[in-house]
Amino acid sequence: xxxxxxxxxxxxxxxxxxxxxxxxxxxxxxxxxxxxxxxxxxxxxxxxxxxxxxxxxxxxxxxxxxxxxxxxxxxxxxxxxxxxxxxxxxxxxxxxxxxxxxxxxxxxxxxxxxxxxxxxxxxxxxxxxxxxxxxxxxxxxxxxxxxxxxxxxxxxxxxxxxxxxxxxxxxxxxxxxxxxxxxxxxxxxxxxxxxxxxxxxxxxxxxxxxxxxxxxxxxxxxxxxxxxxxxxxxxxxxxxxxxxxxxxxxxxxxxxxxxxxxxxxxxxxxxxxxxxxxxxxxxxxxxxxxxxxx
Amino acid sequence: xxxxxxxxxxxxxxxxxxxxxxxxxxxxxxxxxxxxxxxxxxxxxxxxxxxxxxxxxxxxxxxxxxxxxxxxxxxxxxxxxxxxxxxxxxxxxxxxxxxxxxxxxxxxxxxxxxxxxxxxxxxxxxxxxxxxxxxxxxxxxxxxxxxxxxxxxxxxxxxxxxxxxxxxxxxxxxxxxxxxxxxxxxxxxxxxxxxxxxxxxxxxxxxxxxxxxxxxxxxxxxxxxxxxxxxxxxxxxxxxxxxxxxxxxxxxxxxxxxxxxxxxxxxxxxxxxxxxxx
Numbered sequence: 001x002x003x004x005x006x007x008x009x010x011x012x013x014x015x016x017x018x019x020x021x022x023x024x025x026x027x028x029x030x031x032x033x034x035x036x037x038x039x040x041x042x043x044x045x046x047x048x049x050x051x052x053x054x055x056x057x058x059x060x061x062x063x064x065x066x067x068x069x070x071x072x073x074x075x076x077x078x079x080x081x082x083x084x085x086x087x088x089x090x091x092x093x094x095x096x097x098x099x100x101x102x103x104x105x106x107x108x109x110x111x112x113x114x115x116x117x118x119x120x121x122x123x124x125x126x127x128x129x130x131x132x133x134x135x136x137x138x139x140x141x142x143x144x145x146x147x148x149x150x151x152x153x154x155x156x157x158x159x160x161x162x163x164x165x166x167x168x169x170x171x172x173x174x175x176x177x178x179x180x181x182x183x184x185x186x187x188x189x190x191x192x193x194x195x196x197x198x199x200x201x202x203x204x205x206x207x208x209x210x211x212x213x214x215x216x217x218x219x220x221x222x223x224x225x226x227x228x229x230x231x232x233x234x235x236x237x238x239x240x241x242x243x244x245x246x247x248x249x250x251x252x253x254x255x256x257x258x259x260x261x262x263x264x265x266x267x268x269x270x271x272x273x274x275x276x277x278x279x280x281x282x283x284x285x286x287x288x289x290x291x292x293x294x
Numbered sequence: 295x296x297x298x299x300x301x302x303x304x305x306x307x308x309x310x311x312x313x314x315x316x317x318x319x320x321x322x323x324x325x326x327x328x329x330x331x332x333x334x335x336x337x338x339x340x341x342x343x344x345x346x347x348x349x350x351x352x353x354x355x356x357x358x359x360x361x362x363x364x365x366x367x368x369x370x371x372x373x374x375x376x377x378x379x380x381x382x383x384x385x386x387x388x389x390x391x392x393x394x395x396x397x398x399x400x401x402x403x404x405x406x407x408x409x410x411x412x413x414x415x416x417x418x419x420x421x422x423x424x425x426x427x428x429x430x431x432x433x434x435x436x437x438x439x440x441x442x443x444x445x446x447x448x449x450x451x452x453x454x455x456x457x458x459x460x461x462x463x464x465x466x467x468x469x470x471x472x473x474x475x476x477x478x479x480x481x482x483x484x485x486x487x488x489x490x491x492x493x494x495x496x497x498x499x500x501x502x503x504x505x506x507x508x509x510x511x512x513x514x515x516x517x518x519x520x521x522x523x524x525x526x527x528x529x530x531x532x533x534x535x536x537x538x539x540x541x542x543x544x545x546x547x548x549x550x551x552x553x554x555x556x557x558x559x560x561x562x563x564x565x566x567x568x569x570x571x572x
Contacts (some may be wrong), residue, residue, distance in 0.1 A: 009476075013391035014403055016384040017447050024422065024444035025410050086315065093312040094303075099524035104312075106555060110547070113554045116504035117522040118543045121529075122322045125329065132531040133325055137341035170319065179566030198463055228414045235526060252416040253508070261420050268417035278402050279412040 001292075032265045040262030044094045055266035065267065067243060068251040069274075071158070072227060074249050079165040080222050086166065087173025094174065105178070112171040120235025127151050127236075151237050154244035161233050161245050165226060171290045173218060180214035182206070220282040224275055248274075311354055330354070330540035337537055353537035363542055366524035373435050373520060374503040377442040381499045382492060389454035390480065394463075407448045415508050423512055433554075437513040438520070442503040450495050453564040457491035458484075471512075492558035497553045504550060521546050 039051040059065050094105055111119070126134050129149030138144045150156045187204050197205065208215075230253045233239065239246035239254055246254070248271045255264035329337065330353050332346045358361045394406060422441065426432040431440070461484065469479040485492075507522040507524075514523060525546065528539045554561075 007395070007397070010391040010395035010397040010400070012397075013387040017388040017407070017451065018366065018403070020384065020440070020444050021407065021410055021447060023425075024441055025413060025418060028418045028421035029413060029423060031424070032417050035421065089311065090315050093308050093315070096308065104316060106558060107533055109554070109558070110551060111319055112549055113501055113505075113550050115507065115522050115550075117505075117507040117525055118546060119322075121525060121539060122326050125534075125540070126322060126325060131338060131342065131536075134344055153298060167322070169317065171313075175562060176566055179562070208326070224412055231522075232418060234508075249416050250415070251412055253419075256416065256420050261509070266418055268414055268420075271414050272307075272412075273419055275412060275414065279409065 032238075032268060035262050035265035036269050038262045040265070042258075042261060042286040051262075055263055058263065059270060061117040064243060064251060065248075065270070068248045069247050069270075071245070072249070072271075074158070075165070076223055076227050077164065078162050079226050080219060082162070083167040083169030083222065084173050084219060087170045090170060090174035091177035092180055098203055109171045109175060111168050114168075114176070116168075116229065116231030117235050119164060119168055120232045121223050123160075123167075124151065124236050127160050139272065141291055152241055152243050156243050157237055157241060161236050164236060165229070165232055168232065169222060169226070172222065176214055176218045177211060180211045184210045202291070218284075219277060223278055224282075227275060229270070326540045326543050329536060330544050332537065334537055340552075353541040357538045357541045357545075361524075361538060363524065363526070363545070366519055366521045369435065369518050370504055370512075370520040373442070374500045375441045376435070377446065377503040378496045378499045380439065380504060381443045381446045381450055382496050384443070385450035385454055385490065385495065386488075388447075389451045389458055390484075392451065393455045393458035394466075402427045407451055410448045410559075411445070419508065419512060426513060432513060433515045433518065435518055438503070438506075438510060441509045441513070442499075442506060446499040446502050450499060453495045453498065453561075454488075454491060456564050461487060490560050491564060494557045494564060497557035498561055500553060501550050504546075 018034055037050055037052060038048060039054070040048050094101060094108075106194060123241065126132055127150040129135065129147055129152060132147075132150070134150065135147040139147070144173070150160045184207065188210070189202060192202050192206060227247075228249050232252060233245055233247060233250050233256050237245045239250045248267065251266050252267045252271065253269060310549045328344065328346060331349045331351065332343070333348060333350050333352065336343060336346060336348075376419050388407075390481075392400065423432065426437045431437045465483050465487070466476075466479040470476065472481065505522065506520075507526070510523050511526070514520060519527070521542070525539060525542050528535045528542065
């Protein structure tokens with residue numbers, strides 16, 4: 001029986017999770033907000049103190065911030081977009097019955113459970129300018145004449161890190177969309193066949209609309225993860241060369257490492273605000289859907 | 295039934311496409327493994343070989359001998375196991391509450407747990423560092439256990455509430471009619487049925503803690519660094535020890551893969567249920 005009304009039990013049961021979360025998330029968030037209004041540089045401890053909006057004004061005047069923000073947008077749009085397209089293709093291919101499908105599906109998910117550090121390092125080795133296998137393959141295929149230092153020149157470094165994050169994210173989309181595809185009743189397709197619809201029409205008139213909520217939820221989840229991810233880029237390029245792969249979260253991580261904590265906090269508040277706009281829409285949909293369910 | 299010409303071409307094309315995608319997804323692992331069993335002279339020679347001329351486990355031997363990789367493995371195991379234990383326990387309690395009670399503030403609390411994951415890791419990293427130092431657990435496994443517990447709670451609650459919502463209420467009702475109280479009904483009836491879901495959630499938590507890097511690099515020192523930090527440390531001032539690094543990589547993902555294959559059915563159904571139903 002679902003219990004309504006006043007019992008203390010539901011609160012007691014939630015309490016442990018809540019307490020942990022308050023200490024590790026909400027207290028630091030408040031601290032970060034306070035820090036963002038301070039001159040808080042551990043290299044100059046004597047000067048720590050409130051400086052009102054100076055950090056924020058500095059951020060708005062900081063070309064590296066705007067550069068990183070632009071990089072973040074490209075990183076998220078291209079990264080998540082391509083993950084989605086290839087993940088969708090993989091899901092459609094896996095939705096057909098063929099021998100060994102279960103095994104193929106399982107092994108294609110491995111990138112998704114691989115640590116970000118390892119992903120960064122594996123691809124760093126693949127992209128290597130001297131001994132890298134990608135150069136060797138492209139040379140053998142005659143697509144390039146001489147080895148390219150993919151991660152060492154700004155023009156190729158950013159596409160290279162995007163390729164890496166796409167590789168990581170394809171399985172997630174494939175997994176979610178495949179589950180969605182399997183939930184679409186066959187009758188819909190049969191009816192469309194009777195009406196003489198072709199494959200493309202069926203795809204856009206049945207498949208895509210049926211997956212609307214899955215697509216919505218997964219893309220938004222992924223946008224937040226990708227925007228926040230530090231480990232892949234940091235282990236590939238550390239944001240270089242010449243800041244060409246420095247997204248906002250990597251910029252913040254680098255600033256934090258250089259001990260200018262006040263400024264790093266301000267930058268992270270800005271990132272949070274950008275993400276909050278996205279997150280609010282996400283939460284709204286979540287609860288609209290929950291209403292529908294209950 | 296014989297396939298018509300265009301049908302055959304279509305299915306042939308989709309096989310080619312599928313194969314290409316799978317090769318793309320798996321090749322990095324193959325390459326990592328091949329690198330790990332090459333001799334260093336072959337590794338750094340001008341011609342790239344796709345299978346080692348003389349496979350050797352020298353890199354693995356050096357990884358455990360010279361580099362003492364067992365130490366970070368033990369640290370990772372300790373952190374991941376403790377995190378799993380704590381996170382599963384508190385998440386089961388909270389999920390039960392969200393699934394079986396309707397109370398004031400339920401929605402608010404649920405959305406609070408969800409927003410938890412929206413804050414950029416880097417936002418929390420810096421103040422948490424200060425907090426950990428103040429309460430004296432910086433550079434101990436406890437700092438990582440506490441952080442990872444928090445970051446895995448929202449998703450675990452989500453997974454577990456999904457599993458719980460699928461269990462019919464009549465199960466508990468029958469037990470309670472027979473005179474069991476709520477706690478007994480939970481322990482004797484619900485918990486055993488929920489076990490596969492708990493195992494899947496535990497696998498998810500374990501994998502996350504095992505893989506995490508950003509907090510680990512800030513909150514640990516030489517004595518208690520975890521695998522991801524140890525891997526990164528193989529990149530030294532004088533360049534990268536690719537042989538040892540790839541060997542370490544292979545060793546790192548083996549337990550994760552085993553665990554994933556073990557738990558995947560439940561994990562995937564729980565994971566997708568929320569998104570698909572919702």
